[in-house]
Amino acid sequence: MNRRLTMALPSKGRLREPSWLLLEASGVAPQEPGERVLQAHCRNADIDLLFVRADDVPEYVQDGVVDCGITGLDLVSERDSDVEVLLRLGYGTCSLQAAVSIEDSATAIDDLQGRRIATAHPRTVAQLLANRGIEAEIVEVTGSVEISPRLGLADAIIDLVSTGSTLRTNGLRSIGVLFESEAVLIGRKGSTDHVARRTLTTLLGSVINARANRYLLCNVAKDRLGEVTALLPTKGSPTVMDLATPGVVAVHALVPAADIWSLLPKLEACGATSILTLPIERMVP
Ligand code: AMP
Numbered sequence: 001m002n003r004r005l006t007m008a009l010p011s012k013g014r015l016r017e018p019s020w021l022l023l024e025a026s027g028v029a030p031q032e033p034g035e036r037v038l039q040a041h042c043r044n045a046d047i048d049l050l051f052v053r054a055d056d057v058p059e060y061v062q063d064g065v066v067d068c069g070i071t072g073l074d075l076v077s078e079r080d081s082d083v084e085v086l087l088r089l090g091y092g093t094c095s096l097q098a099a100v101s102i103e104d105s106a107t108a109i110d111d112l113q114g115r116r117i118a119t120a121h122p123r124t125v126a127q128l129l130a131n132r133g134i135e136a137e138i139v140e141v142t143g144s145v146e147i148s149p150r151l152g153l154a155d156a157i158i159d160l161v162s163t164g165s166t167l168r169t170n171g172l173r174s175i176g177v178l179f180e181s182e183a184v185l186i187g188r189k190g191s192t193d194h195v196a197r198r199t200l201t202t203l204l205g206s207v208i209n210a211r212a213n214r215y216l217l218c219n220v221a222k223d224r225l226g227e228v229t230a231l232l233p234t235k236g237s238p239t240v241m242d243l244a245t246p247g248v249v250a251v252h253a254l255v256p257a258a259d260i261w262s263l264l265p266k267l268e269a270c271g272a273t274s275i276l277t278l279p280i281e282r283m284v285p
Helices: 016-025 054-062 073-078 122-131 145-151 165-169 195-211 222-231 257-269
Strands: 005-010 039-041 047-052 068-072 083-088 094-101 116-119 137-140 156-161 172-181 183-188 213-221 239-242 248-256 273-279
Touching (some): 005 054, 005 195, 073 172, 094 122, 094 145, 122 137, 156 172, 165 172, 183 195, 213 222, 248 257, 257 273
Parallel strands (some): 005 047
Antiparallel strands (some): 068 183, 213 248, 213 273
16 A cells, blocks of 8 residues: 555654654654644655644554554553554653652562552553552542652552652652553554555664664774774674775774763773764664
């Protein structure tokens, strides 16, 4: 099938900005970027965008209102949506954590047995606790979950946490992680024959991969090449090229961005010089 693809994007909240930036970096940004726009066409692709609340995206995709969409994995779980996760997007990362007041004796999630837990994610929490064989009373709240223990509404909370500072500010202490979430591209189940959907997944995936890696270049004496290549945390084979100066080679390799800080001093210690790291725009492994 080769028709226009429809895609739902978060219209506000935490996932809006990074989702727009991802489309921009992928070269398929909307034509009319504005706060109030509800629908837009993509500049370079046959994609029609619909801007809706991140909470509504799973249902829109499941019901076929759109072909695919970007939302949080936690929302897919909470809505119990029958959709396919096409791609993990690497932003909007957070975890569903259980927390108690700092004075509470609980130290682990299993200590929640028989207690009252406030949460804005009742369906996911019920499922996760049941999987662990924990019976607890779930108190559904929609906002300010963190003050529930202080108000006497609950003994503990289970809420989304990214830095943990909100927990600390409210005198709470995490006793464990139940679920890890991030932004995801989701698609309608069974719609595998859509060419544009496959193209979009490859395109967004190439940017996500690229963000996580750097292109590393350095020069090294030929007799120390083995030491340098042994250090590289690279999956594929590095490129090695002779330089005009005899006995010296240039090494080019793809390196996970997170490893760069620990790698550079080690390369220097092996005599590598002219070390450069460059950002990558796209990467299709
Ligand atoms: P919004 O409520 O529209 O700002 O977005 C909420 C979504 O952002 C959640 O469903 C999560 O997928 C994601 N998120 C990332 N970090 C956090 C956080 N610390 N608290 C709540 N949601 C978060």
